[in-house]
Amino acid sequence: MPTFSQWDEAYRTGEYQQLWGMPHPSQELVSFAAAYGSTAGKVAIDVGCGAGTEAIFLVQCGFTTYGFDQSVEALKIATQRAKDLGLNITFQEANILHVPLADQTVDLINDRGCFHVIPDDIRPDYAKEMARLLKPGGKIFIRGCRDTSNERFHAITDEAIKTYFSDAFDATPVYPLEMNDGTPSLLHGGLVILTKRK
Numbered sequence: 001m002p003t004f005s006q007w008d009e010a011y012r013t014g015e016y017q018q019l020w021g022m023p024h025p026s027q028e029l030v031s032f033a034a035a036y037g038s039t040a041g042k043v044a045i046d047v048g049c050g051a052g053t054e055a056i057f058l059v060q061c062g063f064t065t066y067g068f069d070q071s072v073e074a075l076k077i078a079t080q081r082a083k084d085l086g087l088n089i090t091f092q093e094a095n096i097l098h099v100p101l102a103d104q105t106v107d108l109i110n111d112r113g114c115f116h117v118i119p120d121d122i123r124p125d126y127a128k129e130m131a132r133l134l135k136p137g138g139k140i141f142i143r144g145c146r147d148t149s150n151e152r153f154h155a156i157t158d159e160a161i162k163t164y165f166s167d168a169f170d171a172t173p174v175y176p177l178e179m180n181d182g183t184p185s186l187l188h189g190g191l192v193i194l195t196k197r198k
């Protein structure tokens, strides 16, 4: 896994654009948003928001939106992009294990490529923090590596989701999708939607 200085370096040099960055929101997030229903009065956060592409899309969908990342370099890019588009998004430096928002204030948590870099021993803390933030019925939309043979990531599998989230969440199966990771072959990814129980 990259260290935080390596994340910063990837954003500072622009390398992130070849590795995981996208000029447009992922097609799966667009489909998710289309099926979401009314966003009036709803709060979305993007955990590990990177250069802000998906947070920008969420605010354009009508959510009050926050983007959190530990990379200051990523946040500089995200903040400038939102400013250039005249969009009001709060981008803030934070460890996503300690998000600076009150309990049960969030309707939607978007995570593309962050949970799969969270090691197994830290995953219970991630699940606890997401459960703390979400309103009952709130959702987490996760995308990341599902390939257990890929040693760069901590795979997202049905078993892992059950282990870390079954106490507080109902989960869809992990659906397969292919994700860009900057190599000619696509990253064998997975998508899962978790709903916090009422």
Ligand SMILES: C[S@@+](CC[C@H](N)C(=O)[O-])C[C@H]1O[C@@H](n2cnc3c(N)ncnc32)[C@H](O)[C@@H]1O
Binding pocket: 007, 020, 021, 022, 047, 048, 049, 050, 051, 052, 053, 054, 068, 069, 070, 071, 074, 094, 095, 096, 097, 111, 112, 113, 114, 117
């Ligand atoms: C693969 S990038 C994905 C960025 C963005 N979601 C996207 O789709 O372009 C993972 C991001 O998670 C951030 N990240 C990893 N662990 C984090 C943590 N514990 N707290 C905050 N940000 C974290 C990294 O700085 C990086 O920007």
